[in-house]
Amino acid sequence: MAVGTPFHPRTSALNKSLNWRHWSGYFTAGCYHDFIQPEYAAIRNKAALIDVSPLYKYSVEGPGATALMQRVFTRDVSKCSPMQAIYTPWCDSGGQVMQEGTVFRLDDDSYQVNAAEPTMRWLRLNSAGLDLTIADRSAAVAALALQGPTSRRILNACFDGDVDGLRFFHLVAGTIGSVPVTVSRTGYTGDLGYEVWIPADRAIAVWDALLDVGQPHGITPCGILAMDVARVEAGFILIDVDYISAERALIPEHTSSPYELGLGWAVKLDKGNFVGRDALVAESARGAGRRVVGICIDWEPLEEIHAADNLMPDLPQLACREPVPVYAAEGQVGRVTTRCWSTLLKKYIGIATVEACYASPGTAVEMELTVNFRRRRVPAAVVQLPHFRPPRMRE
Template sequence: TKAALLDITPLYKYIIEGRDAQAFLNRLVTRNISICKIGQVMYTPWCDENGKQIDDGTVQRLSGQKFRITSAEPNLEWIQINASGMDLSISDDSKTTAALALQGPNSRAILNSIASDSLDSLKFFWMMDSNFGKVPVSISRTGYTGDLGYEIWMDPTDALEVWDLLLEKGKYYGITPTGLHALDMARIEAGLILLDVDYISSRHAIIEARKSSPYELGLGWAVKLKKKDFIGKKALEAEHARGPTWEFVGIEIQWSQLEDHYRKVGLPPGLPHTAWRTSTPLFKGNEQVGYATSGCWSPILKRYIAL
């Protein structure tokens, strides 16, 4: 589609504010928050003491001493426990801030037709304040699709008005309200991981083998070992030195080979028409060499792909 509109309000959102906010977040996550400027957004994982990933999300620097962190699962208690003794406040922003995602090649044109400020110079992973008429909003150039896209943050009482306005202005640009099935397809094409699908939070994994590190999930670039101590640093340093046990990769399913497998057992070949989220073993001969966690037909690549 030329522009997709999604409701991402269900994301968990926490405000961390105070003199020690930067130092605290720098200890909490693997990215170097000390270089995050006001108005900048950083994607980051965070880990337990053993270097196994708990969750991943974004950190927004709203002001000098104020940050918003987003996550897929509730993390408030874990954040509060780790903030003991620090000069800061932590509040749950999940129900006090609504968020909509506008993704696709025409997303910028739609927003420029509505916002009081041009988005032409807004860089990837930066945000700005603006207005949709009389409605104050924050707009970040972020998303979960791999395409040009933005996320719009606002008071929940304004969310329906903003939604309707985007659909009204967007009808000239091919806008389509979109759900999780389409989002799943887009994020698989982009190779973006999903908690509880592509990896299990280390807090919930029943056995050690189900836990994953950022290096195993292809997020080694987001682990900044040169910064001061952070949760899981020692374990991640050791893993970086020896290399990860396994790696997260994208794969292509060859249709001709798949047809042969079905033909051998007298069945017609078939694959799901929507993205799937099922742990599927991968074999080399008779030996299992890994497993796929999600996959779909890619309209962009014209191939069947999986992660």
């Protein structure tokens, strides 16, 4: 049975819809409202407050900490300054992605690793001979994502750190009320936004303070279903949905390299040795066999195929995680792993994995779609990810 996060006393009082999701063994609100649109709209127009406490967090400290980061992660952590964050995948020895997540460099020899799945074992296995300590801080640290255009104003009103000077993927420490917190300018929505890392035993005070000062700025508690749509628009892949962790994959075909996931930019082959490097050197020379791409379903044929059965187009308001085949002339060439209707873009979009020769933006393909209980194929185009990225995310 799942348990509540440190915010459960507040989220459970608000979650009138009783729409709960299980996330890493925790109850998290799927959607507080009857439908996700008010919460999605908050992400793009106001500020959404999202409980992301179920993320796994590890602290790595000591003289050997940087060496461990360099050994495990594909990016060059030495380029990351104190109080800066990086996004990076990490691979098994075969160069297949185990996870991707963010790494906070808190000091020269001190890091916080944020991961979707447990990763203590992997960090420990790779720390042989290194002088460092690794601690699982998952339960001790609560986390809130504050995402949306007014999020900066809200933090400015309650947080004593320098928010205006906080650049994208950087961190600042300070207090909210009397609670010491770390604020990172990171998030999973592709919008202007922050994540606030809070001692779990004082989580409620921070929730209350944010909601209090956030009121005039439209702060809205938001469930993870709205965030799921936002992340598809932002082109952010999700573990076990858009790819399978090499740790969990049951057959080799189920694994993916960073190049296949479109994360080749995050693989620094010249930084020195790291786990999976040999395999990735070979793959970078060879080229990835398949690619994660954006997909956009053409409107007119979609409308026509429904109209032929006297139906309105059936548009998924929630991100749909049931994979569907992608076809080209000679047969199946991939799958759409997540798809949704973007109310913002007015487009039926998705994240797909296709064979490399179909990965160029503009390539015409077809996606399987069930219309009136019959499997059909609708024309779609491969597009560049992200689907949506407002300048305010980085500004």
